[in-house]
Amino acid sequence: MRRTPWGAARRSRACGATGPARRRWCRRGRAPCAWRPRGTGTSRGRSASRRLRGGRPGTRRPRPTASASAALSTWVRIARSWRTWKPAILPRDGDFAPARSRGLRGILRASFDPGELQMAENVYVADIAQHEGKEVTLHGWLHNRRSSGKLHFLQVRDGTGTIQCVVFKGNVTPESFTEADHLPQETSIAVTGLVKKEPRSPIGFEIDVRDLAVHARPAREFPIGHKEHGVAFLMEQRHLWLRSPRQNLILRVRHTVEKAIRDFFDGRGFTLVDGPIFTPSACEGTSTLFEVPYFDLGKAYLTQSGQLYMEAAAMALGKVYSFGPTFRAEKSKTRRHLTEFWMVEPEVAWLDLDGDMVLMEEFVSFVVQTALAKHREELVRVLERDVSKLESVKPPFPRITYTEAVEVIRKEQEAQRAALPPEEAAKLPPMMVWGDDIGGDEETLVARSYDRPVMVHRYPTLMKAFYFKKDPKQPEVALGCDVLAPEGYGEIIGGGQREDDLETLEKAIAHHELPRDAFEWYLDLRRYGTVPHSGFGMGVERCVAWICGLHHVRETIPFARMTERITP
RNA sequence: UCCCCAGUAGCUCAGUUGGCAGAGCAGAUGACUGUUAAUCAUCGGGUCCGAGGUUCAAGUCCUCGCUGGGGAGCCA
Incomplete structure (x- = not known):
């Protein structure tokens, strides 16, 4: 699979023109550059006009008043020491005599035009519309460059966006103009210039450059x-790669999703409970776990689920959720x-499967609709996502039992066979039977007949982990439910x-041949007010x-950990 | 663990039946006052993944290995 990493999309040309802007540039009275390390950047014989100005990057905000307040506090310090230094600083005669007699205020008035103190404001691209017509300074990286x-x-x-900065030969020094045409991609620069409305710009604004550092x-x-x-x-x-617009958007959508997850549960009175990362044994006793040495206690394992601990927390706090990294050592490719992936795991006391399924569909809908509301335009423009597929993700989700799903799948498989010549049909894998797991292909068969996620519930007990409660009316199935996302995205x-009866759970642990000792604390939850x-x-x-409509989950996490990759 | 595919310039790739190592982008230099993956001209750029084999001759064919990608199982 190939993709354009920058996700750039061609846009139609538009007409219009802007006249040359009036040159207005003042340099005196500026604070010295505080964040450019010595011996870097400008030290190799570059002109003074290229030097960076403004505050340190980490302290650039709050923007509107940063430089003014910094200048003020500087002058407060000067004022405090004024009494001590006045005789040394100000000569008694010449031009300074009248100023000296007026004190500090007089000095300020005599030395500085108040207009000169209004330095170009440091801004972010995302906020550029608020600064139309003003001179601003933008700190960023050169994404691309064209010349004419x-x-x-x-x-x-x-980081907040990309803006086109237009460098006109008449508006900058000849050195800056030449340099602007020779800057490589990803040069870190500070651009100072006038914010102008520009209909041809995708974001509606451009910067008419006056100085380049x-x-x-x-x-x-x-x-x-x-x-x-x-x-x-x-x-x-x-x-x-994270610097590309495409990855930038995906990481911001991830942030929105994570915030929506927190907001959903926080808004419903859930308490966030952090489960342990080191665990003494397998939570479910099935998956392959990452092993780590653990002092004198032998081996510990990285958690594959916080669920068992959330059950304990739910008995204390009622409604809880954990949200953190999870580790699976299966060589799944x-x-x-x-x-290594991130999982949110709510757990609720006094909730049955039906209530759980309502919680699931409301939760998924909230997360999807929140992300859609915030990123709809970008999802379409940058990722070419068909957002109509997300519009319909609202409760209620269709519910089918595992048994019904098997029937649907078998019908589809029969139809496939009927459409093929007999010798071709014989090569197909055997038809699904009750008790088989629903694999990736089968998931797609089930999910494709719905416009929203589908909830498959009541799986065969044998397929599920030991802690699932059996259906009292139908003991061969467990009260479990999977939500399958549409468009082939599968189980999300x-x-x-959970099984809440002590005796049944003890039998299940024995049946799964799990170490009983390790689960004694878990059984306690059933002993004391189950x-x-x-x-x-x-x-x-x-x-x-x-x-986001991505082909692979590896793009959704900043630094993916896979069987064959642990760097960067 | 199993199955399939790929590896050639910094990047993406082409390379015919085994017969001189190629293009686009990126870089350098120059032209252009509205480009938006700008365009145009000129220039530089190679351990053809590694080892071995067949051959007059291997990027191309064979064997083994390495690395990566896709899929299966398992799962979120």
Whole structure:
């Protein structure tokens, strides 16, 4: 699979023109550059006009008043020491005599035009509309550059967005103009200029550049160009790939999803409970776990689920959820798997399977609709997502039992066979029978007949982990439920009602041949005031991949951990 | 663990029946006052993944290995 890492889309040309802007530039009275390390950037014989100005990057905000208040506090300090230093600073005669007699105020008036104190404001691209017509300074990286004789077009990104900065030959020094045409991709720069409305710009604004300051040129050519690259190469350059508009958006959608998850549960009175990462043994006794040495206690394992601990927390706090990383050591090599991923796991006391399923559909709908409301335009423009597929994700979700799902799948399989010549049909894998797991292909068969996620419930007891409660009316099935996302994204949620009867749970642990000692604390939850309770787990990466319409979950996490990759 | 595919310039790739190592992008230099993956001209750029084999001759064919990608099982 190939993709344009920068996700750039062609846009139609528009007409219009802007006249040359009035030159207005003042340099005196500025604070010295405080954040450019000595011996970097400008020290190699560059002109003074290129020097960075303004505050340190980490302290740039709050923007509107930063420079003014910094200047003020400087002058407060000067004023405090004024009495001590006055005789030394001010000569008794000449031009300073009248000022000296007026004190500090007089000095300020005599030395500075108040207009000169209004330095170009440091701004972010995301807020650029608020600064129309003003002179601003933007700190960022050069994303791309084009040139047309007496005009250079610099695409500058600052993390919040990308804006085109137009360098006209008549508006800057000759050195700056020449340099603007030779800056490599990803040079860190500060651009000062006038914010102008521009109908041809995708964001509606441009910066008419008056000064350009190079902070640091790349030590070597930036590896990721404005073209298609292979997945392997991009994953090796993941630390740099994050700078692309596409990855930038995906990470912001991930943030929105994670915030929506927190908001959903926080808004319903859930308490966030952090489960342990080190666990003494397998939570479910099934998956392969990562092993780590643990002092004199032998081996510990990285958690594959916080659920058992959430059950304990639910008995204390009623409604709880955990949200953290999870580790699976299976050598799964598919587009849906990572060895390290993030999972949210709510657990609720006094909740049965039906209530759990209502919670699932309301939760998924809230997360999807929140992400859609915030990123709809970008999902379409940058990721070419068909958002109509997300519009319909609202309760109620269709519910079918595992048994019904098997019938649907068998019908589809029969139809497939009927459409093929007999010798071809014989080569197909055997038909699904009750008790088989629903694999990736089968999930797609079930999910494709619905316009929203489908909830498959009451799986065969034998397929499910020991803690699932059996259906009292039908003991061969467990009260579990999976939510299958549409469009082939598969299982994004797994959960259900937990076994709350002590004796049944003891038998289940024995039947699964699990170490009884390790689960004594878990059995205690059934010994002391057991109640019906349910919960589920949702994988953040699968959810983000689905919302963004991505081919693989590896793009949804900043630094993916897979069987064959642990760097960068 | 099993099955399939790929590896050639910094990147993406082409390379015919085994017969001189190629293009686009990126880089350098120059032209252009509205480009938006700008365009145009010129220039530089190679351990053809590694080892071995067949051959007059191997990027190309064979064997083994390495690395990566896709899928299965398992799962979120």
